[in-house]
Amino acid sequence: SQAKPENFSRLQQEHARALKGSQETxxxxxxxxxxxxxxxxxxxxxxxxxxxxIMVPFxxxxxxxxxxxxxNEVMVLLGDNWFAQRTAKQAVEIAEHRKKYVxxxxxxxxxxxxxxxxxxxFVSELSAAALQVARDGFEIREEYDAxxxxxxxxxxxxxxxxxxxxxxxxxPAFPRQTGVLSKGxxxxxxxxxxxxxxMKEGENQREMELWAALEKKEAEEEExxxxxxKEEEExxxxxEEEKELKGRGSVERGxxxxxxxxxxxxxxxxxDTGPSVRQHKSHTHIYIMxxxxxxxQDVSTSGVEELVYSTPGDIARCHGGVAPPxxxxxxxxxxxxxxxxxxxxxxxHQQEKSVATPADVEPLQVPxxxxxxxxxSLPPNQQVxxxxxxxxxxxxxxx
Amino acid sequence: MSNKxxxxxxxxxxxxxxxxxxxxxxxxxxxxxFTASRMQLDTQVNENKTVKEELDRLEEGAVLYKLVGPVxxxxxxxxxxxxxxxxxxxxxxxxxxxxDMIKETQRTIEQGTEKLGxxxxxxQQALMKVSSAGR
Numbered sequence: 001s002q003a004k005p006e007n008f009s010r011l012q013q014e015h016a017r018a019l020k021g022s023q024e025t026x027x028x029x030x031x032x033x034x035x036x037x038x039x040x041x042x043x044x045x046x047x048x049x050x051x052x053x054i055m056v057p058f059x060x061x062x063x064x065x066x067x068x069x070x071x072n073e074v075m076v077l078l079g080d081n082w083f084a085q086r087t088a089k090q091a092v093e094i095a096e097h098r099k100k101y102v103x104x105x106x107x108x109x110x111x112x113x114x115x116x117x118x119x120x121x122f123v124s125e126l127s128a129a130a131l132q133v134a135r136d137g138f139e140i141r142e143e144y145d146a147x148x149x150x151x152x153x154x155x156x157x158x159x160x161x162x163x164x165x166x167x168x169x170x171x172p173a174f175p176r177q178t179g180v181l182s183k184g185x186x187x188x189x190x191x192x193x194x195x196x197x198x199m200k201e202g203e204n205q206r207e208m209e210l211w212a213a214l215e216k217k218e219a220e221e222e223e224x225x226x227x228x229x230k231e232e233e234e235x236x237x238x239x240e241e242e243k244e245l246k247g248r249g250s251v252e253r254g255x256x257x258x259x260x261x262x263x264x265x266x267x268x269x270x271x272d273t274g275p276s277v278r279q280h281k282s283h284t285h286i287y288i289m290x291x292x293x294x295x296x297q298d299v300s301t302s303g304v305e306e307l308v309y310s311t312p313g314d315i316a317r318c319h320g321g322v323a324p325p326x327x328x329x330x331x332x333x334x335x336x337x338x339x340x341x342x343x344x345x346x347x348x349h350q351q352e353k354s355v356a357t358p359a360d361v362e363p364l365q366v367p368x369x370x371x372x373x374x375x376x377s378l379p380p381n382q383q384v385x386x387x388x389x390x391x392x393x394x395x396x397x398x399x
Numbered sequence: 400m401s402n403k404x405x406x407x408x409x410x411x412x413x414x415x416x417x418x419x420x421x422x423x424x425x426x427x428x429x430x431x432x433f434t435a436s437r438m439q440l441d442t443q444v445n446e447n448k449t450v451k452e453e454l455d456r457l458e459e460g461a462v463l464y465k466l467v468g469p470v471x472x473x474x475x476x477x478x479x480x481x482x483x484x485x486x487x488x489x490x491x492x493x494x495x496x497x498x499d500m501i502k503e504t505q506r507t508i509e510q511g512t513e514k515l516g517x518x519x520x521x522x523q524q525a526l527m528k529v530s531s532a533g534r
Contacts, residue, residue, distance in 0.1 A: 075464070079450040080443070080486075082479065083471060085462035094453065 004134075008127035015120035022113040029106040036099040040092050047072045047088045402532045409525040416518045423511045430504045433497055440494040447487045454480050 046052075049071060056066035074091040076084050086094065454476065457463075463479050464471040474482075 078453040079446040080483075081466040082450050082454075082474075082483070083464040083466060084453070084457060085464070094456075097456075 005127075005131060008123070008131070011123055012120065012127075015116065015123060019113065019116050019120065022109060022116055026106065026109045026113060029102055029109060032102045033099060033106065036095050036102065040095050040099075043074065043088045043092045043095065046074075402529070405525065405529045405532045409522070409529050412518065412522045412525050416515070416522055419511065419515050419518055423508070423515060426504055426508050426511060430501065430508065433501045433504060437494060437497040437501060440490055440497060443490050444487065444494060447483055447490060451480070451483050451487065454483060 050069075052068035052071065054066055054068050055063040058064045072088050074086050074088055076086050076091055076094055078084055457476060459476065461476055463474040463476055465474045465479070466472075
């Protein structure tokens with residue numbers, strides 16, 4: 001960035017120099033003015049006497065006594081080697097004219113100096129501000145106007161319809177979910193007021209609540225379905241900025257997954273639209289999938305046909321060309337939609353379809369061996385148990 | 400053989416370049432002179448304008464002198480006025496002439512710079528050829 005202290009100091013140096021030059025010019029003109037005034041005074045007193053006794057300057061250093069005659073006659077230099085003989089009074093007039101000219105020049109120069117001063121003060125203010133911005137950043141505030149937003153959304157929607165852009169159906173609104181999201185509604189109202197601050201607070205609160213719910217579910221799940229647990233769920237829960245609340249194993253396939261939290265910005269929420277309207281369209285979803293996506297360790301030992309994904313591309317390939325779109329996807333309903341939108345839940349659901357998943361709340365009845373397609377792949381010491389043993393624990397211990 | 404030819408070519412190019420450089424320098428000096436004299440003429444124009452104003456302010460029969468060398472020569476007002484006017488027109492004309500000449504010189508200088516640039520490129524290429532041929 002250009003806002004460095006050195007650049008500003010350089011600019012200010014130049015300004016100071018220009019200012020000094022201007023000041024000197026002003027001084028010069030003022031000196032001229034003063035000279036003319038003295039001259040006029042002299043011309044005034046000169047014709048008072050017929051002769052004056054004076055000390056005549058002689059050469060470079062000396063003076064000589066002398067007399068000044070013809071006190072009323074003044075030889076005036078008009079310029080360009082032209083002289084005119086004038087009376088003292090007339091000479092005074094000439095001097096007056098010249099003084100006027102000098103005054104004009106003086107005024108001009110003073111204006112120039114003022115201008116320079118204004119410029120340099122502006123620069124110093126600007127430099128202070130710019131340096132601060134370079135250090136701390138610049139806070140961007142957007143005012144939220146509810147009506148304006150509603151209008152804008154309408155026009156956008158009309159525009160989309162006109163162009164025939166297909167938009168996925170709305171995700172059901174949050175209020176249908178648990179009490180957590182009634183908070184979300186309260187949030188929206190707050191947002192309607194356009195207070196970013198409050199929204200952030202609301203968001204934080206909701207985040208915390210979500211985390212709390214998450215942790216609770218995690219604890220439950222740990223007891224129930226350790227086998228079915230995949231690392232991604234753990235990871236998914238623990239990713240820092242993860243706003244994604246995955247439907248954790250409670251795969252009710254008929255149900256829509258509403259658990260994807262969205263980060264909404266104040267300008268997108270509309271007050272009049274209410275929860276029934278497709279809100280998500282204008283929301284920006286930050287939808288962070290696991291950074292280490294869906295990796296199941298120790299697949300070889302467990303032998304379960306669980307896919308190892310190293311990139312989302314793998315996932316896509318494994319599931320028949322369902323490629324993740326470039327923009328963030330939306331949490332679609334479980335069971336996948338149209339193959340266009342990327343949804344990690346999708347992957348898991350499809351997988352879990354093929355595997356007998358236990359009911360939600362009940363502990364796992366089925367031994368792990370039944371969940372496994374190739375029973376032989378299990379090492380003998382693992383094949384037996386009807387015990388609920390976590391694959392991972394085993395694998396860890398075997399390591 | 401090719402080496403010798405390359406060297407010769409290089410020398411020829413060098414000479415051409417030197418000539419061009421000298422011409423360029425001359426042009427620049429001329430430009431400086433013109434600008435200086437033009438400034439001088441400008442001051443003279445201003446001065447004569449002031450004199451004209453003063454003369455206009457003078458009443459009839461005022462005593463007027465012109466300094467010619469060490470001599471103050473008495474002049475008449477009308478004569479003086481005429482002289483000053485003539486001088487004024489002359490100086491303005493001169494100033495304009497100089498302005499045109501300055502523009503001309505500037506243009507030639509620009510062309511010269513371009514030419515010089517090209518020559519320099521040629522020279523560099525020839526140099527490279529020589530050095531590569533010499534290997």
